[in-house]
Amino acid sequence: MQNVTIGDVAKAAGVSPATVSRVLNANQGVADELRQRVVAAVDQLGYRPNSQARSLRTRATSVLGLIISDITNPFFPEIARGVEDAAHAAGFSVVLANTDEDLAKEQRYLEVAAAERMAGVVLAPASSAETDIDVLRSRGIPVVTVDRRLLGHPVDSVTVDNLAAAREATLHLVGTGCRRIGFVGGPLATTTAADRLAGYRDGLAEAGLAFDPDLVAHGDYRIDGGRAAAKRLLQLTPDALFVSNNLMTIGAITALDDAGLRHPEDIALVGFDDQTWQTGLLPPLTLVTQPTYELGKQAATALLDRIRTPEAPPNDVVLPATLAVHEPRR
Amino acid sequence: MQNVTIGDVAKAAGVSPATVSRVLNANQGVADELRQRVVAAVDQLGYRPNSQARSLRTRATSVLGLIISDITNPFFPEIARGVEDAAHAAGFSVVLANTDEDLAKEQRYLEVAAAERMAGVVLAPASSAETDIDVLRSRGIPVVTVDRRLLGHPVDSVTVDNLAAAREATLHLVGTGCRRIGFVGGPLATTTAADRLAGYRDGLAEAGLAFDPDLVAHGDYRIDGGRAAAKRLLQLTPDALFVSNNLMTIGAITALDDAGLRHPEDIALVGFDDQTWQTGLLPPLTLVTQPTYELGKQAATALLDRIRTPEAPPNDVVLPATLAVHEPRR
DNA sequence: CGATTTCTTGAAATCGATTTCTCAGAAGTT
């Protein structure tokens, strides 16, 4: 009884395989009596269709790929839940792969997705320029990027308005009296890092402050990178730090601590992303918060739309990111 | 050029599909000239075998399932990396699914794994008694549980020695002078929670202290649950808390803060799991640390072994968990 | 009532790979 096939069910029910298929896929009218015999046989044998055989024939799978760049960053698991929920509601299942911001790993997973003929892929690309999705596109597998965009490929994307949020955060700091605002940026290969930097510059310009390249340090979107970048900036005695990513925010807090500085007394700090993680552990902090779960959900929705209508022009969904001001008086 | 098949390659190279297959799978001798023609055609057409068709024929996939219970707990992503690394080294790819400790979701993913005919599954079961892996076993799909065991099913498992670690942590607290040690336990449906509780009791007994059921509160392995459980215990004025999970440890710290208590001055605290996350944010804390990455790696290794030799008797791998004492003087 | 349409159902083709079968020609043996 290792593997029950549609033929076994057919035999048990005294019908043809075609009829079993029709019952299971509710395709056409099947006489009630036969239908019941088939259902009973399916139940009794514990039959479960071989999805390989099925999708070989139908040329369609119901599996979505989700390729993210850092699974240990809680931001992405939260996106994953959004994707999963939307996908399951539509009868798709989701498989997740982690690239660790490594282009080679990313490429390999894109190839796996192609070989598996996945129905579509949600991707947080490691690089806006170097990530190459041709292996999918040439096979007609739709791609939606999430969190980050891809330059030079006309694909759907679901992102937040990083520029506006960074601009707003910068203006907020200026509003509280800061003049030398250090910026801890991300890897410039990602659009998020570029957009957030641009927002920071826009904010400064709007406030009539000069942009000083020395006050910008780039980290790798990880704790240690944020710590090192913040450490470098602190030597220039800024009166504020704006850290453009959740993990790096933790690193920056550590760097402040290392330097014997306290927020908000000694220096102002604005961080990025929800830190639900840190409930009660973090000092109160003004944060740029993103609708993370929603980001994933919308990305999956966009992908499912794209699967249904492959030919529509690419669509960029931009969700708002909001500034959650949580600043104790200084 | 949507989909290149083996037949297209064969035609382009002027050989039969069988020969193309032989070249690609290095099965048999193929004349050098033909081989080169085939390789050239594959390259030129960008041919990639349809893995559905292949595994339909070979009855073997090279995909492992990894079913975990809480993707937002950094413990599991770290396991995932261990699994991925070991799997990739052996030419397998890994797909990940998240159950949120929900038995229904878990069951659905087990069924997906069965339908996809995955080569094997690494599972962190939501319940030691209620999780039902028959849908896989009856189809000959091997299962290895990780972090947690499954009672009543003879399957391989890779866990840490929770009992010994909890015992050691308890004895450590007693050694620093604590007498009323509160215990924040996990959901009793998991073997980890049961084992850690047993270790706590063993430790107390060994130290000659009575076990007081009132000093035990069970949380759900999440931050809020840990916070609530710790809050309840704090009303009984314990002189120490032993928290048996990483997220709940964060919750407990918050609860201490809520109650205006400070560690270590007012109350001793021992937590669980690496909190690399918290670098620099946490007060220095004695922690039971687990070899998380290794847990995942060994689980994948065990699964691959099992795939090769299905008939060997089940094997329980138990890794040590160590107590990292990091206690400032009181 | 006979002709035509509509339903049900089973037989057979199909998806794209791998693997078994088969056979022609090369190589080896006595």
Added chain:
DNA sequence: AACTTCTGAGAAATCGATTTCAAGAAATCG
């Protein structure tokens, strides 16, 4: 030289589903 043994390569079978095609029964209609 005659016979056996290898070897390499194509033809065809196979994996397990869905879908087209064909046929007989039932229903509809003039």
